Amino acid sequence: MIDEIKLKFPHDVEVKENRDIYVKKEKLFELCKFLKYSGYDHLSLITGVDYSANGYFEVVYHMYSYSRKNMLVIKTKIETKTGSKPGSEDVKIKASDLSSDVKKLIDLCVGCTICTKKCPQGIDVKSFIFDLKQGKDVSIKDVGRCIECAICQEKCPKKVEILKIFSILKKSNPGEKEEREAVKDPKEKNKPEEDYDLTVPSITSLYNSADWHERETYDLLGIKFEGHPNLRRILLSDTFIGHPLRKSFDLTKKQKIDMTREFEIDKNYLDKTKKEIELKIGTELMHVNMGPQHPSTHGVLRLRLLVDGEVVVKMYPVLGHLHRGIEKIGENLRYIQVIPYTDRLDYITGMFNNMAYVKPLEDLMMLEVTERAEYLRIIAMELNRITSHLIWFCTWAMDMGALTPYFYAFRERERIFEIFEGLCGARMMYNYIRPGGVSGDMGEKTELKLRNFIEHFPENLKEYHTLLTENEIIKARTVGVGKLKAEDAINFGVTGPMLMASGFEYDIRKAHPYSLYEDFKFSIPTRTEGDTYARYIVRMKEMEESHKIIEQAINKMPEGKIMANIPKMLTPPPGDAYGKIETSKGELGFYIVSDGSPNPYRLRIRSPSFCNLSALPFLCEGEKIADVVAISGSVDITLGCIDR
């Protein structure tokens, strides 16, 4: 494929290490269009990396082709303007520009250095004034630190009015002035910083999944996508100042909270679209607000619905009520310290998150993993798949009014938790899968518990089927509701059981086997209907398949070490890696950029729930308002994973 691209774009494309395709940003849209029509139909993620110290930002696209089973990494460099931020910029004052009254004041200075010694802020006052007197250009950077304590002025033997000089210079300096005004008016500062001209062509017209990825990149890095229909903040509040994933972002700066705030979506935008639709259909619409406190949104998701009677006409999901900034926290930690944070991403599939983070790290560092550890990983992950589906199963049923499955599902969950406690001592936050192996071995008692669980689980699964599968109410509420065709699913970047329910057979465990999945026999359950009921059936079947895998693993598991010899301090070589695994929700990927230091330079999490949720408006528009609950439940979202 790379050769084809080279033929098509001979002058605009540069290929490095036979993997990364660097393209000029003017040709980006054309390249993406070419890729889309040559089979690269799945846009895995879009992300940005801040290399502003080197004078550029990078936007990275991961494109995957289901037919070719191949992933391409496309990178675009955006050069920042030569002048960096106005606030931090070192503005020079020219001695020739000084006014006559300043010159008079300066002339008194004899360069005795008393003022410099006495300054509590450590400003080199003497050299500042004396250099100006001698006709040199000086930088105003230091003057900003002055707290106007007037000690220097008092101690000065010649009684130079230093504070007066400083205030005159500050006023006459335009860069300083702008910054001061911006601080006074928070609305002005709320606007994206104009210092960088960061624009990339948007590819939302090609891939629907690009919509939210681009909005997120804009939100966290301030990269603007030209041609995006609705480029607003997605995770952070509208009142947030700055773009947190930039390297220049000040973490100590406190953000203001507006406690009276009601609209996270721009009210003008809402009213405008409302009026447009009203004109089309001829009736008045109503706003209905679901969440962030709503039992069926599975956390703190907020859905704003425009409703015509019972029918949903338009839906706006509002995310970010649980945005904890794990990506930024990760940049300030050692590689090994990030693992506990990954547990808290999607808090019901902790094992997968550990694995997804460790996988690209092992790829980058070429670490070996012992065979027993691989088996333990597979057992842990498949058990986790069962607990995740059990949670999904019971909450989804509860959304539709069936409370009984909840008690059945939590019974089995507790059993699995006992096994996890035997493996790593924790019920939910495992921190189990580490680079090079796992943290704990399976003892005899745990193995007994596991064998006991394997023995009884098929019976339990039958119980679940008797509860829901042929239940008339469930069937009436789910069959034919929220249909998603395979091509739409792929265009929205939907993965996992949702994709399988739409009739597309794809599983990363089969397509790109990681760990030792190629040694196991299991099948990919698919349904062709693509409706809510099909998603339910697929997940129930997946639990059966997981059960099969665990059974094979426990019987084949070899003896041996659980941890390979790995260095205590992990310092991967400079480069980047994207590792993806198949979780209970879909493709979970970690994109790690290393600069050779013990901290990750950039961490980007491709969360399956985030991409699956972006298809929710498409699924719900045109359905009844009561079906929104059933459909949003069937997407299987966890807000910790969506908001990160």
Added chain:
Amino acid sequence: METLIPDKKIHDGKKAEEYEFENIILTSVDKVLSWARYSSMWPFTFSTACCAIEMMAAAGSHNDLSRFGMEVFRATPRQADLMIVAGTITYKMAPRVRRLYDQMPEPKYVIAMGACATSGGPFHMSYGVMNGVDKIIPVDIYIPGCPPKLEALIDGILKLRERIKEDKHLTRKVNEVIKSVKNMRSK
């Protein structure tokens, strides 16, 4: 009253004026009320993050919360009297938390479950996380852990029950009214 009892300290360290608001008739009513309150608390399902799953597990089949008369998890704040803040509170969520708390009827109690709701927990250095829910609403019980085991949650709830047992809500309310009337008269 002031003339009858001289101004001196009595055995439990209270001044004579303080007894003025110890309403004797209402104490028994208060006991009955607080008995009713602590034996049937209706928690509000306010869940944001990981702790919510442990909260669900506590209400589930193994660790049946209904032993303490608490199985009725309400989805609306207007029908609940206990708010279990289970999970991280971000700046974006904070106004909503305050609003939900304001909508709950008196008397109301708050449990901060887990490290995030207590102090920001592992995310205290983040740019979007509020370091502790007690910055916006008053908290009665803090439960440590990330997430706390469900036994810890049940223990916290039992501690809160003991607290409610001693609470004289009605007396306090009546006293507030008496005080405000007195203030008005003196003005």
